[in-house]
Amino acid sequence: MKDITVLDVLHLPIMANAELKAGQNGLSNIVSYVNVLDNYYDETDSESTPVNYGQNLYLTSMAYGVDNEKYINMVIRHFIDMKVSALFIIDEYLDELPESAYELANTHKLPIIFIDSSTPYALIISSIMELKLSYHESELHENLIHELVSSQCKEERKLEIIPLLNK
Numbered sequence: 001m002k003d004i005t006v007l008d009v010l011h012l013p014i015m016a017n018a019e020l021k022a023g024q025n026g027l028s029n030i031v032s033y034v035n036v037l038d039n040y041y042d043e044t045d046s047e048s049t050p051v052n053y054g055q056n057l058y059l060t061s062m063a064y065g066v067d068n069e070k071y072i073n074m075v076i077r078h079f080i081d082m083k084v085s086a087l088f089i090i091d092e093y094l095d096e097l098p099e100s101a102y103e104l105a106n107t108h109k110l111p112i113i114f115i116d117s118s119t120p121y122a123l124i125i126s127s128i129m130e131l132k133l134s135y136h137e138s139e140l141h142e143n144l145i146h147e148l149v150s151s152q153c154k155e156e157r158k159l160e161i162i163p164l165l166n167k
Contacts, residue, residue: 003030004132006086006111009057014127018088019114022102026109029085031057031132034125037075038063055083057128059121061090062097069098076101080108088124092117 007027010018020027032055058079065072076097079087087105089097091114105112115124147153147161 022105023111
């Protein structure tokens with residue numbers, strides 16, 4: 001299946017005003033899941049550890065990072081350790097991170113992208129999931145066409161495939 005990347009996500013219409021602040025070399029990172037972290041993260045408390053199902057794109061307001069460079073860098077390091085695909089920060093509380101956070105992100109190819117706070121999380125998540133589903137549907141159609149034109153495809157199977165392609 002064709003994977004979506006951070007760059008694919010940035011090309012979505014909902015991301016028209018998104019601003020890449022760091023991690024340009026991570027734009028090819030694969031996005032398998034979307035997750036949200038808006039609770040306080042405490043590295044000593046396993047209950048506050050964000051769940052990582054794989055190549056997550058994280059949305060956050062980073063509200064607990066206001067005037068707290070140490071907290072921001074701790075969270076960025078944790079996301080790097082989890083091999084997060086990208087970090088999208090809603091600009092409600094912050095519109096910049098400390099330079100040290102950008103340096104960490106650049107070193108580890110973690111894109112940090114700021115998004116306008118008027119964009120609801122639900123629309124961001126649904127747009128990304130719709131993109132993922134469209135890639136999946138496109139691949140299914142390609143596989144059916146390949147099967148249809150195959151010399152081993154029996155007539156009965158062709159009659160099953162054609163209506164599937166016309167949906």
